[in-house]
Amino acid sequence: MTFSPSADRIQSLFNRIAPMYDRFNDRLSAGAHRVWKQMTVKWSGAEPGDTCLDVCCGSGDLALRLAEAVTPNGRVVGVDFSSAQLAVARQRSGCCYPPRTIDWVEGDALNLPFDDCAFDAVTMGYGLRNLMDISQGLQELHRVLKPGKSVAILDMHRPPSAVMRSFQQWYLDTIVVPTAEEFGLTEEYAYIGPSLDRFPVSSEQVHLARVAGFGRATHYPIAGGMMGVLVATKDRS
Secondary structure (H helix, E strand, O other), rough: OOOOOOHHHHHHHHHHHHHHHHHHHHHOOOOOOHHHHHHHHHHHOOOOOEEEEEEEEOOOOOHHHHHHOOOOOOEEEEEEEOOOHHHHHHHHHHOOOOOOOOOEEEEEEEEEOOOOOOOOEEEEOOOHHHOOOOHHHHHHHHEEEEEEEEEEEEEEEOOOHHHHHHHHHHHHHHHHHHHHHHHHOOEEEEEHHHHHHHHOHHHHHHHHHHHHOEEEEEEEEHHHHHHEEEEEEOOOO
């Protein structure tokens, strides 16, 4: 049977996992996801004073890091279609010291509620793989970026190495599944394996980014290719 979730099902999934999403990610990656997210912010090119966007912001991890990068006078917007995730993000940002200036917006990554050429940098963490139309999602990212600026997209991947693919499957079966069971999220995290199988590999992502209009695109593998960051830059003209 082919696993092909609807947008409503994915939205419902992320609403359900919102309360324990951060703790779950910390456990699964031993905290390494924080380093990968910091790398993503760096590759986005966000600088002090910039106006930046984090798409599929979830509980706000990347958006909070963007806010640190653009201080003191920058602005960050986090957008997600999960109201429960946004509630967690608002609570987290309210507890920060010094406070972070972040606008949390409920919206669709395939139809972003922002003007053309509105942002100096864009990030996305673990969102591209879950979009119903990856090409349309990339086109929207291209649309809202200012000319000459970049988007950095962090996500899980099937690694090119057979050895690493075997290790990844072992990790999913022996670490992710038992941890999901412990958190009461067995059904919610059953989608990861099938989502990786249908997710475009790094070279295909670069091609899709170019087709979406980006002048330059590079994919940087992380963790033996099990993770990666697609960095795409919009032409100046």
